[in-house]
Amino acid sequence: MTHIYQKNESIIRIIITGFLNTTDIIAAINKGHIYQFIVKPWEIVQMRMVLSQATYTWKLKKENNELQKELLTQNYLLTQANKRLHTSKQTLRNLSISLFTAREEEQRRIAMELHDELGQSLAALKMQTRIMEHDFLPAEKAQQEKIKSWSTVLRSSISQIIEDVRLLSKNLSPVIIEDLGLDAALQQLIDNFTQAHGISCSFQPAPLQDITSADGKRIVYRLVQETLNNICNHAEATHIHFPIKVDQEKIFLSLADDGKGFHVQEVLARPQSRRGIGLTAMSERVKMLGGKIDIQSIINKGTTVSFTIPVDFDRKKKE
Ligand SMILES: Nc1ncnc2c1ncn2[C@@H]1O[C@H](COP(=O)(O)OP(=O)(O)OP(=O)(O)O)[C@@H](O)[C@H]1O
Ligand SMILES: [Mg+2]
Structure with a gap:
């Protein structure tokens, strides 16, 4: 048996x-x-x-x-x-990062073209108006005055266009990040924002040198930029509280406005065709860093957008 x-x-x-x-x-x-x-x-x-x-x-x-x-x-x-799903997700994330990098590269190229080509041509045009003014000096007194006043108007329009191009070029590619580092770039972004929109901001910076990759820095910059855009476009706020905290594992950024607030779930539930791309782009970008976004909003009290980003983003990207 x-x-x-x-x-x-x-x-x-x-x-x-x-x-x-x-x-x-x-x-x-x-x-x-x-x-x-x-x-x-x-x-x-x-x-x-x-x-x-x-x-x-x-x-x-x-x-x-x-x-x-x-x-x-x-x-x-x-x-x-x-x-296979895990591999596909990883590939998708790497693709998004490559796409982001490619787009940033392209924007940087356009920004430089704008600055170097268009900026220089406009500067040359401004000089030509001076030469034209000079060439017409022998003309009659009445004509001289007319030419002078037109020339002044023309020069001030050109100066305005140069300034617009400079701003456009700066927004397209925040070269300042590479020059001065992320902390200084954020400080400048806030300074420009408060000046342009009259919304005060208590910015509490923290050392961000742990974000070493160029992509990581640019993504964080874009996140803050888009959040500020939303505040000036929708919030009707008077003040922003913007602390940054860093510990050994993560970086925590939070922008709290005192504006009119909005129904977050309702906006997120709308089909993509019926809403802007700001919030979607933000959550995509945070995902690229392996982080999290949290939006809390109370009607008539304000909105707080927080980002938690792991400091080991570079290591995760390689995995
Ligand atoms: N800080 C805020 N205060 C009040 N409402 C907000 C705030 N941030 C976002 N919203 C609301 O959420 C909506 C979606 O924002 P999102 O950034 O996705 O799109 P958008 O700003 O309308 O368009 P886009 O960003 O494409 O220019 C906004 O239309 C607005 O109603
Ligand atoms: Mg927006």
Whole structure:
């Protein structure tokens, strides 16, 4: 019986015996895993019942085995699918980062073109108006005055366009991040913002040198920039509280305005075609850094947008 059990445990084993030696019976049960012991003389009815139960048990065991095999296969397939999903997610994240980098590169190129080409051409145009003014000096007094006043108007329009181009170029590519670092770039962003919109801001900077990658710095800058844009476009706020906290694992930035607030869930539930791209772009960018965004808003009290970003972003990016 032990031999049969070891060869194929699914076989149902029944012993029909006339001997009742307890030692043998215990050995058969323990080693041979006997299903039933029938002591002679046996009844045909009893035998039929035992056999039908044994057949039923065997069928159940067989089905159970097949189900377990199926479960193992399904588990294996699920693990494989999960692995593929993880790889796809990683690829998608890397793609988003490459796309972001490519877009930033392109914007930087356009910013430089604007600054170097258009800026220089406009400066040259401004000089030409002076030359024109000079060339017309021998003209009659009345004409001279006219030319002078037109020339002044023209020069001030050109100066305004130069200033616009400079601002546009600066916004397209915050070169200041590379020149002065993220802390100084954020400080300048806030200074320009408060000056332009008359909204005060209590900015509490913290050393951000832990963000070492150029992408990381630019993303953080863009997050703050977009949050400020939303405040000046929608919040009707008078003040912003903007602390930055850094510990060994994460950087925490939070911008709290005292504006009119909005229904966050309602806005996020709108189809993409019926809302702006600011909040979506922000959460995509935070995801690229492996971080989290949280928006809390109370009507007539204000909105707080917080970002938690892991400092080991560079390591995560390589994984
Ligand atoms: N600080 C805020 N105060 C009040 N409402 C806000 C604030 N930030 C966002 N909102 C609301 O959330 C909406 C969605 O913002 P989101 O930045 O996604 O789009 P948008 O600013 O309308 O357009 P876009 O950013 O594309 O120029 C806004 O239209 C506004 O109603
Ligand atoms: Mg916006």
